[in-house]
Amino acid sequence: MAEANVSSDATVRLRVDGLAKSYGTGDKAKVVIEDLTFTVNAGEMVCIVGPSGVGKTTLLKCLAGLQPATRGQASIDGRTISGPPPEMALVFQDYNRSLMPWLTVRKNLMLPLRHLRLPAAEAKERCDSALEAVGLSHAEHQYPWQLSGGMQQRVAIARALAYRPEILIMDEPFASVDAQTRFDLEDLCLKIRQDFGMTILVVTHDIDEAVYLSDRVVVLGSKPAKVLKIVDVDLPAPRDQITTRSLPEFARQRTDVLSLIKRPA
Amino acid sequence: MNAQLRQLLVSAGGIVGAILIWQFVATVPMAGGPLPPFSATFTELTQLLASGEFWSSLADTILISLLGLGSAAVIGVVLGILIGSFDPFRYATLAVLEFLKPIPPIVILPLVVLIYGPTTQMAWFLVFFGCVLPIIMQTVAGVHDADPVTLDTARSYGMGRTEVLARVTLPSAMPFIGTAMRVAAPAALVITVVAGLLGGGPGLGRSIYQAQAGGDYPSLYAYVLVLGMLGLIFQGVSRLAERRTLHWHASYREVLPA
Ligand SMILES: Nc1ncnc2c1ncn2[C@@H]1O[C@H](COP(=O)(O)OP(=O)(O)O)[C@@H](O)[C@H]1O
Ligand SMILES: [Mg+2]
Numbered sequence: 001m002a003e004a005n006v007s008s009d010a011t012v013r014l015r016v017d018g019l020a021k022s023y024g025t026g027d028k029a030k031v032v033i034e035d036l037t038f039t040v041n042a043g044e045m046v047c048i049v050g051p052s053g054v055g056k057t058t059l060l061k062c063l064a065g066l067q068p069a070t071r072g073q074a075s076i077d078g079r080t081i082s083g084p085p086p087e088m089a090l091v092f093q094d095y096n097r098s099l100m101p102w103l104t105v106r107k108n109l110m111l112p113l114r115h116l117r118l119p120a121a122e123a124k125e126r127c128d129s130a131l132e133a134v135g136l137s138h139a140e141h142q143y144p145w146q147l148s149g150g151m152q153q154r155v156a157i158a159r160a161l162a163y164r165p166e167i168l169i170m171d172e173p174f175a176s177v178d179a180q181t182r183f184d185l186e187d188l189c190l191k192i193r194q195d196f197g198m199t200i201l202v203v204t205h206d207i208d209e210a211v212y213l214s215d216r217v218v219v220l221g222s223k224p225a226k227v228l229k230i231v232d233v234d235l236p237a238p239r240d241q242i243t244t245r246s247l248p249e250f251a252r253q254r255t256d257v258l259s260l261i262k263r264p265a
Numbered sequence: 266m267n268a269q270l271r272q273l274l275v276s277a278g279g280i281v282g283a284i285l286i287w288q289f290v291a292t293v294p295m296a297g298g299p300l301p302p303f304s305a306t307f308t309e310l311t312q313l314l315a316s317g318e319f320w321s322s323l324a325d326t327i328l329i330s331l332l333g334l335g336s337a338a339v340i341g342v343v344l345g346i347l348i349g350s351f352d353p354f355r356y357a358t359l360a361v362l363e364f365l366k367p368i369p370p371i372v373i374l375p376l377v378v379l380i381y382g383p384t385t386q387m388a389w390f391l392v393f394f395g396c397v398l399p400i401i402m403q404t405v406a407g408v409h410d411a412d413p414v415t416l417d418t419a420r421s422y423g424m425g426r427t428e429v430l431a432r433v434t435l436p437s438a439m440p441f442i443g444t445a446m447r448v449a450a451p452a453a454l455v456i457t458v459v460a461g462l463l464g465g466g467p468g469l470g471r472s473i474y475q476a477q478a479g480g481d482y483p484s485l486y487a488y489v490l491v492l493g494m495l496g497l498i499f500q501g502v503s504r505l506a507e508r509r510t511l512h513w514h515a516s517y518r519e520v521l522p523a
Contacts, residue, residue, distance in 0.1 A: 061417070064421045065421075066417050066420060066421060084420055084421050084422070084423050086423050088421075089421070089422065090418075090421045092414055092417070092418060094414045097412050097414035097415060098414050098415065098417075098418045100415060100433070100436070101513050101514070102436045102439070102513040102514075111419075111422070111424075111432065112419075112422035112423070112424070114424075114428070114432075115423060115424060115425065115428060143513055145513070145515075145518060163422060
């Protein structure tokens with residue numbers, strides 16, 4: 001059923017094609033991902049949902065070029081990903097291990113910009129606007145470990161924004177923040193897609209969040225991981241935490257996704 | 266503040282007590298023996314401070330210690346990062362390093378004196394030899410301790426291999442390097458003195474040797490006093506430097522009182 005959803009549209013940005021990943025080799029090999037195929041169109045917001053341990057982080061590391069796929073491939077604009085793609089930024093699940101504790105918030109944002117060799121003024125402007133977008137301008141001189149978990153997560157997001165990627169990938173970005181911050185970050189996500197025209201892929205285990213955020217939801221399941229279904233979400237834009245979530249259509253969509261996950265694969 | 270003051274007073278009391286015991290032992294049970302009383306040593310010390318020879322000897326000691334320590338730090342950290350990051354380097358050096366590790370510098374002193382004579386280079390090399398191995402070992406441990414998520418982050422943002430080494434691996438290893446430096450700083454001083462005392466190298470070690478050979482015990486102990494204070498300064502400065510560079514590390518973070 002996954003193939004039916006592979007679009008032949010010219011605007012496909014990210015294509016995952018028969019991707020498989022095992023850790024280890026020979027007898028001890030552990031197959032984590034069996035066979036994944038899906039696409040993400042330019043400017044689209046796609047969420048990947050699936051139970052924890054299914055292999056979501058493993059998939060993202062393959063997409064980010066941090067580890068090779070065992071079989072199949074992932075490609076951006078038709079070019080196979082074999083190392084970290086320059087047009088992509090990844091926000092890690094372990095945000096507190098992903099931020100450099102020896103650098104202030106601003107210097108954490110500056111670090112990936114160094115090798116882009118931007119003029120100083122532009123680098124500064126990018127950091128300023130990224131910090132402002134996540135509401136952390138006041139914390140620029142603090143160290144990550146002086147901030148709360150939610151603030152650290154926003155620093156990690158700001159670092160990705162300052163890099164101005166065309167494709168933004170986030171791994172359970174809102175898993176460990178309180179409900180209020182979570183809503184704020186979800187809306188920030190929708191806003192940056194709008195403002196920067198980014199293509200965004202978000203992993204989450206929260207089905208409501210997936211439906212609220214995305215144009216399409218890729219539901220992963222079973223072990224080793226497969227695509228159970230790709231659900232098109234047609235909820236009106238602009239989305240709003242209160243009105244969108246109270247639409248009957250929203251309830252129907254989330255029930256669709258939930259029943260897929262609940263059903264034993 | 267009050268508690269701090271009390272602590273300071275008690276410490277001062279301890280020092281005064283130690284001096285009094287020294288004075289008593291040297292003047293009553295061991296009167297006329299080789300141990301000069303504190304008073305005579307102190308008088309000698311004030312005279313030393315007025316002599317140019319003393320100051321140049323002190324300068325030699327500090328210079329050799331710092332040169333040895335500095336070169337060991339630079340070479341030790343660079344080698345440690347290479348060995349820790351690239352397996353071929355590790356396999357190539359492991360056996361040699363493990364073999365050299367248990368050898369104290371004093372064992373190779375005769376050989377080094379034979380090669381360099383009783384010179385600054387001899388003492389420098391000895392300090393370097395004594396300090397570089399622990400610094401290499403600790404740097405390797407620090408490199409291995411670097412968080413894989415932090416390294417992946419750097420790679421995912423397209424940072425090249427050398428950039429990752431310099432901007433992520435090295436800072437990650439700093440806590441281990443800091444510990445090694447804190448231990449190595451006083452050791453560098455000790456080895457410098459030994460190089461002078463037993464190898465005839467320049468500095469306070471040689472001065473002590475000459476005072477002993479001439480039977481000038483008050484001046485010998487005056488040198489020992491100076492060395493003791495120099496040791497305290499080395500330790501204090503290296504602690505301060507460690508605290509400064511590692512202020513971000515979990516063991517130094519300033520937690521503001523609630
Ligand atoms: N480097 C690795 N080596 C071996 N097994 C791994 C490795 N990374 C992840 N795994 C295993 O792969 C499975 C999927 O992990 P992960 O991709 O982190 O899942 P998710 O992100 O969906 O929670 C887990 O069973 C995990 O133990
Ligand atoms: Mg995960």
